Amino acid sequence: MANNILEMHSITKTFPGVKALSDVNFKVEEGEIHCLIGENGAGKSTLMKVLSGVYPYGEYEGDIVYQGKVQQFNKISDSVEVGIAIIYQELALFPDLSVYENIYIGNEVKKGSVINWNQTIVKAKAMLNKVNLKVNPEVLIKDLGVGKQQLVEIAKALSKDVKLLILDEPTAALNEDDSENLLELIKQLKKQGISCIMISHKLKEVVAIADKATVLRDGQTICTLDANKGEINERTIIKHMVGREINDIYPKRPEKKIGDTVLELVNWSAYDSQLGRDVVKEASLTLRKGEIIGLAGLMGSGRTELALSIFGNPKNYKLRGDLALNGQPRKFKHTSEAIKAGIAYVTEDRKGNGLFLLQNITNNVSAAKLSGISNNGIINDNEEIKVAEYYKESLHIKASSIEQHVGKLSGGNQQKVSLGKWLFVGPNILILDEPTRGIDVGAKFEIYSVMNKLIEQGLSIIMISSELGEVLGMSDRVYVMAEGRIKGELAAAEADQEKIMELATQ
């Protein structure tokens, strides 16, 4: 039996209030390709951060045994030194530096403290050969495609004499040719004795490449599957990924009164000129009055991008296809037009682009509809306070007063402020992007109840969520997205976790 290059024993990592990893065991044999699989938030990335020293020794419990020795990584460079390299989905390259500068950054070829650039270029060429990348090393990174950039990252790892290569969703942003090249390269590296851990959502790839696959769920190791024993197939993996019991309780909706179509998208595509690709591809969907549709999918599947492209297109995507509101074709030039048309969008990233953290609850609640608290452009402070008090009461926002700065509230209360802000707009269509991420069970239930109340009042809701339980518990219909496309539509009755995951991992 081959040696284990890595053994992680009983790793437990807690964040304030959350146990991200609990008692995780994970072993990688020398020279194998080991896939790490799990839903969003299952703990894959956290585990890899523990391994690479992002969370230093002492911040987690358990042991990391690497090449037979217990390791105590205090910083990332400690793990790099022993030959562990991690390549994130968001590439860590410098776009305005050349390929060779990127490969040897932090690991410069030098004599004394002077860099030998010629030697650097020669060495970089050798590394590029190893990854079968035929580009001039003096080319700037930003002039390369994402696929080639990924190879540069791997070349960089090889230059540091890597023994264990960790790839976090390496093919997520690649087209099929590039993906195949990359997988081929990983197999080659394996022949050279480099072990590889690959996080992936694409199960076909996993089946094609993995020697072993470990499934994580809710911060726990569920099982390790072995290709030699014929255990690695899509069905088995999905079964293990989604086997979670649904503990959250969802409030019952009294009676469903679903009306006419309020929103319809036909062959809707959005091209992101910064990324140079379509982030939404030929999506078609309908939303009816009094309906909640769930938009499921894994991270990066294009759900948020789809929402933004509907909501006045703040990222300036180039849009194609048709959008109709109540049967009327519409085009929005600015978010303000979408808001006027009755669309509201509660963002996924409350702190980043949802709220004004340094302002108080009052000013946040009124921000999207200042016309509602003003006359001829002059604000009526007291009217505004009344509005804020109303939402504080009705949404049970826990704060010392409406004067409290939103930045000082808990996640759940911030989410309620965000929701209040958009309810004050008086929308017909409410898009909720991960409405319960990072908030406690009590607040979750309250938000679900509010959603049901809104539906009764005739609103329509699009709920983007990575939590399958929530998607199944709240939606009338479920659309599943992957790689910018809507891969399928499921009625509530026929939807289950396996079916959604199957579509999401296509």
Add this chain to the structure above:
Amino acid sequence: MKIINEAIDLVKENIRDYGMYIALFIIMFTFNLMTNGMFMSSRNISNLLDSAGYIAVLAVGMTLVIVIRHIDLSVGYVAGFLGAIAAMLLMQQGLPVYIVIPIILVLGLVVGLFNGFLIAQLGIPAFVASLAGMLIFRGALLQVTEGTGTIIVQNASFNALGNGFIPSLAQISERHLLTLIVGLIGIIFYFYGEFKTRHDKKKYNFEVVSNSIFVLKLVFVSAIIGYITWILAGYNGFSWTVVIVLLVTMVYHFISNRTVLGRQIYAVGSNPEAAHLSGINVKKITYLVMASMSMLATLSGILYTARLQSATTTAGMLFELDAIAAAYVGGVSSAGGVGKVTGAIIGAIVMASLTNGMNLLGVGISYQYMIRGGVLAGAVIFDVITRKKGK
């Protein structure tokens, strides 16, 4: 005791707002003591406020620019250049004052819209865009004053804007009557505003401060207004500069606190992305704020030219830095979204008081710069520390 406790709590809670008032009070008190009362004399205070005027209007605009996370370095030479244009129109073209002033204010607006175009439309960093503007207008100022050198302005009504005082009507025991009347009207308006706010709040059943604190605040603020009016009335009364600065302050204070536009400006500064997603037109706000800045720069140029009664080749030099310093001393935050128009005025008065006071004491110019630099650094440190606490 209860009143004192409530008052202390009030100050503690609003330390950010009251901090610079306290600082100003301490500075004035100290200088007055060290100069044996010369600092707070009618003549000196009148002179101090006039000398702060052209920086104060810049600081008001600069505060809003910094609130939306930009900067405008071009304001000094825009003031200098357009001040010179005003002088030329008056003296060389012989146009009357009431035509010249609107013309150059509109010119200022156009300059600001162009800055807005560079920053909002083309996405050029405000620092660079306005640095370019600074160089261009410096050159333009030299160009127009090249032939003539300093342009002397011999127009009494124009010069009055920088040097003149409101008419007295009559002197009562050697005090300026109209000034006293204006001060009294000010106090009456202040009373009216406070009572109305309190009344409205009660109507909505909102919490209000206790009666005794309310009275204390009324007495305190009206005493300050009354005192300053009394001092000024002892010399030549309110100068036109002070009147203009007060008007600008009131208009900008109203816009920033009470209007939708003001709310949008602070929202953009606080979180531009969230503002965009809230349906606020971030570009439009940027245009407006930059345009208002250059218009105020023009006003500053008018005040300065009138004060010197001439347009010089170096007019406007370093105004931008004085204005930025005043805005920061006044509590604006470089992280955006925080800062008050009234703070900017206080900031400008603090900086002017330091210069004036140190001049009276005969402090060398080298020490003056160092002390003003120290005060600026102290104000920003205070801002950073109190921001961490906050509500």
